[in-house]
Amino acid sequence: MSVEILARIQFAFTVAFHYIYPPLSIGLGLLMVIFEGTYLRTGKVIYHTLSRFWTKIFALTFGIGVATGIVMEFEFGTNWAAYSRFVGDIFGSALAAEGLFAFALESGFLGILLFGWNRVSPRMHFIATLGVWLGSMFSAVWIVVANSWQQTPSGYHLVGEGLKVRAEVTDFWAMVFNPSSVDRLTHTWIGAFLAGGFLIISVHAWYLLKNKHVEISKTALRIAIPFVAVVSLGQLLTGHHSAEGVAENQPAKLAALEGHYPDTAAADMYIMGWVDQEQQKVYGLKIPGGLSFLLDYDFEHPVVGLNAFAEEDRPRQVNAIFQFYHLMVAIGMTLIGLSLLGVFFLWRGTLWDKRWFLQALVWSALLPQLANQFGWFAAEMGRQPWVVYGLLRTSEAFSLAVSAQQLIFSLILFAVIYSLLFALFIYLLNKKIVHGPEDFTLRDYRPKQAATADVYKS
Amino acid sequence: MDYSTIYTATIFGLDYPTLWFLVVGGVFSGYAILDGFDLGAGSLHLFFKKEENRRVALNAVGPVWDGNEVWLVIGGGALFAGFPNMYATLFSGLYVPFMLFVALLIFRAVSIEFRSKEPMAWWRKTWDTVYMVSSSGLSIALGAVMANVLEGLPINANGDYVGNGWDFLSPYAVLVGLTTWALFMMHGAIYLALKTQGAMYEFVTLWVRRSIIFFIIMFLMTSGYTMLFVEHMVVRLKEYPILLLVPVVAMLSIANIPRLAEKRNFTLAFVFSSITVSMLFVLVAIGLYPTFLQSTIDPAYNITVYNSAASEKTLGIMLLMASIGAPLVGLYTFIVYRSFRGKVKLDEHSY
Numbered sequence: 035m036s037v038e039i040l041a042r043i044q045f046a047f048t049v050a051f052h053y054i055y056p057p058l059s060i061g062l063g064l065l066m067v068i069f070e071g072t073y074l075r076t077g078k079v080i081y082h083t084l085s086r087f088w089t090k091i092f093a094l095t096f097g098i099g100v101a102t103g104i105v106m107e108f109e110f111g112t113n114w115a116a117y118s119r120f121v122g123d124i125f126g127s128a129l130a131a132e133g134l135f136a137f138a139l140e141s142g143f144l145g146i147l148l149f150g151w152n153r154v155s156p157r158m159h160f161i162a163t164l165g166v167w168l169g170s171m172f173s174a175v176w177i178v179v180a181n182s183w184q185q186t187p188s189g190y191h192l193v194g195e196g197l198k199v200r201a202e203v204t205d206f207w208a209m210v211f212n213p214s215s216v217d218r219l220t221h222t223w224i225g226a227f228l229a230g231g232f233l234i235i236s237v238h239a240w241y242l243l244k245n246k247h248v249e250i251s252k253t254a255l256r257i258a259i260p261f262v263a264v265v266s267l268g269q270l271l272t273g274h275h276s277a278e279g280v281a282e283n284q285p286a287k288l289a290a291l292e293g294h295y296p297d298t299a300a301a302d303m304y305i306m307g308w309v310d311q312e313q314q315k316v317y318g319l320k321i322p323g324g325l326s327f328l329l330d331y332d333f334e335h336p337v338v339g340l341n342a343f344a345e346e347d348r349p350r351q352v353n354a355i356f357q358f359y360h361l362m363v364a365i366g367m368t369l370i371g372l373s374l375l376g377v378f379f380l381w382r383g384t385l386w387d388k389r390w391f392l393q394a395l396v397w398s399a400l401l402p403q404l405a406n407q408f409g410w411f412a413a414e415m416g417r418q419p420w421v422v423y424g425l426l427r428t429s430e431a432f433s434l435a436v437s438a439q440q441l442i443f444s445l446i447l448f449a450v451i452y453s454l455l456f457a458l459f460i461y462l463l464n465k466k467i468v469h470g471p472e473d474f475t476l477r478d479y480r481p482k483q484a485a486t487a488d489v490y491k492s
Numbered sequence: 493m494d495y496s497t498i499y500t501a502t503i504f505g506l507d508y509p510t511l512w513f514l515v516v517g518g519v520f521s522g523y524a525i526l527d528g529f530d531l532g533a534g535s536l537h538l539f540f541k542k543e544e545n546r547r548v549a550l551n552a553v554g555p556v557w558d559g560n561e562v563w564l565v566i567g568g569g570a571l572f573a574g575f576p577n578m579y580a581t582l583f584s585g586l587y588v589p590f591m592l593f594v595a596l597l598i599f600r601a602v603s604i605e606f607r608s609k610e611p612m613a614w615w616r617k618t619w620d621t622v623y624m625v626s627s628s629g630l631s632i633a634l635g636a637v638m639a640n641v642l643e644g645l646p647i648n649a650n651g652d653y654v655g656n657g658w659d660f661l662s663p664y665a666v667l668v669g670l671t672t673w674a675l676f677m678m679h680g681a682i683y684l685a686l687k688t689q690g691a692m693y694e695f696v697t698l699w700v701r702r703s704i705i706f707f708i709i710m711f712l713m714t715s716g717y718t719m720l721f722v723e724h725m726v727v728r729l730k731e732y733p734i735l736l737l738v739p740v741v742a743m744l745s746i747a748n749i750p751r752l753a754e755k756r757n758f759t760l761a762f763v764f765s766s767i768t769v770s771m772l773f774v775l776v777a778i779g780l781y782p783t784f785l786q787s788t789i790d791p792a793y794n795i796t797v798y799n800s801a802a803s804e805k806t807l808g809i810m811l812l813m814a815s816i817g818a819p820l821v822g823l824y825t826f827i828v829y830r831s832f833r834g835k836v837k838l839d840e841h842s843y
Contacts, residue, residue, distance in 0.1 A: 111572065130566065434584075
């Protein structure tokens with residue numbers, strides 16, 4: 035295999051594995067802020083137990099997230115040297131901003147969040163929780179900005195010639211707020227909220243099925259289910275905005291998402307299907323003119339298709355992109371259905387007896403994770419053959435100094451380490467969940483806590 | 493083409509690439525001071541035999557190691573943003589060591605995180621070993637990468653490394669690697685002395701003494717080797733004798749460490765071992781500037797702070813970001829270290 039393909043496989047593998055964890059940090063972080071904030075306001079011990087329990091699980095995901103994240107930062111240089119030289123002026127500053135404004139906040143306060151329960155006042159601890167969560171949110175800001183610039187470059191000019199050509203910033207804020215960054219950021223954030231929210235729902239639904247930790251689980255679900263209902267509906271909105279942006283800025287990608295080949299014609303929207311890349315046809319269940327309608331509220335509105343682009347300028351894996359995209363959408367709809375149904379059962383007060391539904395909720399934790407992965411696969415494969423859309427091709431971006439043998443070595447290294455890591459993660463996660471939240475009840479040697487809670491109550 | 497003429501803006505009489513060179517150097521020496529002590533503490537881990545002592549040693553760095561490691565992330569970002577060519581050449585050129593480095597980083601993070609999650613002796617023993625081996629390996633690897641930067645690499649006109657995959661393992665790399673390991677062990681032992689009490693404290697002070705001796709021997713060997721075989725690193729010192737003050741301060745600071753350790757004033761000893769670390773970075777900066785990475789093929793291919801720097805506009809933005817961000821990072825660091833000041837006390841949240 036060529037160095038380019040190996041480098042792409044390695045990057046895809048390491049980033050996909052990494053991306054299991056940061057969404058959990060962001061999503062769990064927000065709910066921990068809510069739990070702990072509720073505790074401070076009401077002084078009810080149950081919320082305190084809840085935040086302590088989820089802090090323990092948060093710690094598990096956070097550590098792996100950081101360790102696998104450093105790999106990503108290094109890989110730009112190790113595997114994509116030509117890319118790094120080309121975008122360093124822009125991408126580098128976003129990455130440096132992430133380190134300075136996000137990671138420092140996040141990791142700084144992490145120590146207090148995990149180990150500070152008996153060391154600092156409850157209010158200080160809450161600030162630490164908030165700091166860690168905000169840090170993870172900011173980190174998403176900068177990395178999505180950097181990635182969005184690759185999708186829709188703006189605020190730059192090209193300098194130099196030949197191999198020395200590179201993009202330089204002309205307008206920093208135009209670079210940060212490039213056409214796709216806001217839509218993609220909100221979409222990413224909500225994806226993360228869903229990942230965290232459904233993990234909490236899943237675990238507490240499982241406790242209810244086992245008839246364990248009943249009170250605390252009901253409390254958690256009463257918060258988490260309405261939460262995911264609101265954000266999953268929000269995801270529909272950001273997804274729609276994103277699609278409009280793709281239509282405007284990356285037409286070849288949009289065409290690939292729906293397998294739309296004709297130069298320019300009304301475009302269908304598929305519920306599911308299969309793209310025959312040879313025949314340039316899609317077989318499946320469709321809403322005729324659906325894509326046209328979605329973009330312009332007109333079923334006849336012409337949409338630019340893949341054939342409008344030169345062979346070398348369009349993504350090649352059209353069927354894969356189509357499938358990843360449609361799976362993401364299908365999962366998104368399922369999540370909306372699940373959470374609305376959950377809210378309905380909560381409102382009727384019948385949720386606790388609906389065992390089949392609780393059973394479904396137990397498995398629901400996997401869905402946002404899959405949707406997040408599939409969404410990124412569609413977004414990044416749809417960007418091909420460009421690494422920076424319209425400016426730099428992936429085939430010109432990899433490191434010339436790295437040989438295929440070295441890549442095979444590192445690929446095997448990561449495959450082994452990450453498998454081990456994942457097995458350990460699942461084992462310990464399972465152990466923590468089975469162990470349950472009971473042990474994390476408030477100890478009475480914290481007089482400050484009761485005092486603070488009293489202040490907030492009055 | 494003379495790249496240095498592109499950069500005209502100055503602050504305090506220094507152009508932006510030079511300033512950013514100092515920022516990157518500052519971040520990496522901050523990283524070495526902070527992560528240095530927890531890597532050093534990790535390198536001593538198996539010398540503690542009792543379970544209780546191992547937990548104390550681990551929890552001495554428990555709340556801060558992650559924050560310390562962020563300095564590496566910031567340093568990597570600062571290098572990427574400020575000197576994209578340097579970042580690209582160095583990281584792709586030293587591919588194998590950097591891959592091993594991240595592998596060790598992962599193992600270390602995992603060993604800290606997972607060690608105390610299970611009570612079985614074999615489990616804890618395995619992770620303790622992983623913790624010590626990865627901490628030592630990372631210290632040595634950091635030194636080895638530094639040595640490669642000091643010696644220079646075979647770089648072609650495009651800035652791509654054209655050497656062999658295992659060339660990075662030069663004698664100098666091994667020497668500087670071991671010196672860094674010794675330095676971190678000394679630094680970490682002093683930190684542990686601040687964090688422990690009773691019999692463990694007495695045992696740690698023993699290791700403070702041993703690691704000081706180890707470091708001084710390694711330091712003298714590295715200094716000798718550098719003066720004899722890596723001559724370009726000392727050219728500027730010969731040119732401007734006033735700069736000899738820096739190595740003198742470094743020596744005095746090193747000499748001060750055993751003196752303070754004998755008096756059991758570990759707070760000040762820690763301050764001086766931190767000063768030692770930063771003085772070594774200043775020496776490196778003096779030796780390198782304005783070259784970042786020498787090409788052993790042709791000096792015309794050298795990567796300098798000027799031909800590898802980002803645009804002046806970006807450097808300006810980043811200097812502004814750094815001046816906003818640095819006080820914030822300082823504040824978080826202060827709050828965390830203040831919250832966990834004093835000797836380690838184990839509770840139900842400890843590792």
